[in-house]
Amino acid sequence: MNGQTKKLMWGLGISDEDANVIQHAAGGRFALSCFPIGVTPTVDQLETDEPCLLWISKQGWDTLKTLPSSDTAHIDVTSRILIMGGDYDLAELESLLECGFTEIIKPPITKERARDVLLSAVETQNLYQDIMHMTREICLEREMLERKNDMLSFIVSFLEKVTQHLDPAEILRAAQTELKTLLPVSAINAICWSPQVSENVHATIYVAGSEKNDVARAWTEMLKTHAQRLLGDGVVSIDMNYMGTVKTEILPSSDTLLAIDLEHGGANFGVVLVQCHEHPQLGKDQIQILRSAISHLTLGLNNAMLYTAAQHNADIDGLTRLYNRRHFDARIVEENTRHRRYGHSLCLMIADIDNFKNINDTYGHLAGDDVLKDLSRILESSLRTSDYIARFGGEEFAVLLPCTSASHATMLAERIRIQIEEHSFVTDKGILNVTASIGVACIDHTHEESPVEIIRRADAALYQAKDSGKNQMSILYPDKSLLVAGGYAT
Incomplete structure (x- = not known):
């Protein structure tokens, strides 16, 4: 003593x-x-x-x-x-x-x-x-049991929250809420893609904010950098999802940022960035809990991305990689509802390849497939990111043009018609010249019209272009007046 x-x-x-x-x-x-x-x-x-x-x-x-x-x-x-x-x-x-x-x-x-x-x-x-001494040991054991019980309760709650959804945005929202009990979390942002794809990746960025601004752009660029680190130049397209999980603007800060690579079965499928408002001080037990939470988050996001990919593949045309008719039918209803609610202009364009049967009969179906894929790329390069393209059926393509007036829709349709006419289509049978006819219908928000009627009017305009000699652009207005313009098929 x-x-x-x-x-x-x-x-x-x-x-x-x-x-x-x-x-x-x-x-x-x-x-x-x-x-x-x-x-x-x-x-x-x-x-x-x-x-x-x-x-x-x-x-x-x-x-x-x-x-x-x-x-x-x-x-x-x-x-x-x-x-x-x-x-x-x-x-x-x-x-x-x-x-x-x-x-x-x-x-x-x-x-x-x-x-x-x-x-x-x-x-x-x-x-x-x-x-x-025995009392202290009992107290220590009780404290350890309580701590382990708290750890188990957190993990059970976290696992339940991140596995009850198949929407990656909902999983990330739940993860942010749950992790706040462990870390001083202020925002979670992520970029994810299908675990089954390692090249030509179509990724989705999930931003904690609710709108496109400088903060969202800063997070987007950082997430793109992390994706490039994992995939090189493998990302070919990116969708944006604004989750609205934070109300204040939180810029990325490397001092309090935790970057988590998402990996399952040896394949990377994304990165999650956890932003804290102060430097986290984690003990051994908390680190163990965090590792377990990350494991469960990875599993939940892996399942969600597989489900999202399966949904996406069900909505995608296998040849052109555009949306298919099934997806288009649901999308036009959504766009028509939005158009009615906000009074925005909306136009529908249907393009049809002229004499496509002759291409298949003369040069074979593989050459026809090459033409379809090439034309889909022309449409994608000619339209805005807010425009929507789908393979309507066979050799027909449908394009929804939100916030587009009739005059602008006709100019766009005519420009696309000319691009198709002047384009050299490369096929396994050589270079082919192809033309297309285009029908346009624009919605008048003062006149209620169902999606079926809108499609019927665009289709009628298309057939009028065909009847007028093909390689034409035609628009049918709500009052049934018709305008036909363009060249002539050879």
């Missing part, structure tokens, strides 16, 4: 004679330090000496009782022996026993009696220390 080889005892108000007997009985293993009546050892002295036993005379005890409890409370933590001198009755003895004395002895103290009391007190103290 504090470098001492002997255990220290205190004597409070005991006589010199009693002190000598106690010291002699204790032998060389103990030392006795005495205080006169009226002098109370301080808390600092208690912490410095760490006495194993306190011998108190009855007179010394009577003096202690007159002092404020705040001055004597620290003495109660030490085992105490009361030397009961003078006269006393049974009631007083019972009262003293309730004060927490280990033993009460009556003088004169003999060496044998002092040794017995000392050994009993030491044994009691050792037992007390053993109990305290």
Whole structure:
């Protein structure tokens, strides 16, 4: 104890004679330090000496009782022996026993009696220390169990939240909410693609904000950089998804940014960027929880991206890689509803390759396939990212032009018709010249019209272009007036 080889005892108000007997009985293993009546050892002295036993005379005890409890409370933590001198009755003895004395002895103290009391007190103290040690171990084990229970509860909750959705945006929203209980998370942004694709990747960026602005652009560029690190130049197109999970603008900061590469089955399929508003201080347990959470997040996003890819493939034409008729039928309903709600202009364009049967019959279906793929690329390069293209059926292509007036739609259709006419279509049978006829229908927001009627009107305009000699552009207005323009098929 504090470098001492002997255990220290205190004597409070005991006589010199009693002190000598106690010291002699204790032998060389103990030392006795005495205080006169009226002098109370301080808390600092208690912490410095760490006495194993306190011998108190009855007179010394009577003096202690007159002092404020705040001055004597620290003495109660030490085992105490009361030397009961003078006269006393049974009631007083019972009262003293309730004060927490280990033993009460009556003088004169003999060496044998002092040794017995000392050994009993030491044994009691050792037992007390053993109990305290066991109590601390139990408390530590309980704390560990509570911590493990908290870890398990977090992981169960996190797993439930990130696996109950098949929408990557919903999974990322849930992950941001759950991780806030572990990290000072301010935003989660991500870029993901199909785990089954490693080249010609069509990726989706998930931005925590709700609109396209400088902050969103900063996150987009950072996510593109991470995707390039994993794929090189493999990303050919990117869709944007604004999740709206944060209301304030949070720019990426490398000091408090956690980048997580998404990998499953040896294949990378994205990166998640976790932005914190302060540098996270993680203990060993928290790091273990975070690793488990990342594992569950990766699994949830992997399943979601596989599902998204399956949905996408179901909506994509296998030859041209444009949307198919099934997807178009759902999209035109959405666009028509949006057009009605906000009063935006909306036009539909249907393009049909002229004499396509003759191409198949003369040059073969593989050459026809080459023409279809080449024409789809012409449409993609000629339209805005907000425009929508689908393979309508066979050699027909449908294009939805939101926020486009009739005059602009006709100019665009005519420009595309000319591009097709002037383009050299490369096939396995050589270079072919191809023309197309285009029908256009624009929606009048003052006149309610179903998607079926819109398609019927664009189709009627297309057939009018065909009947007028092919290689034509024709628009049929809501009032049934018709405009036909263009060249003539050869």
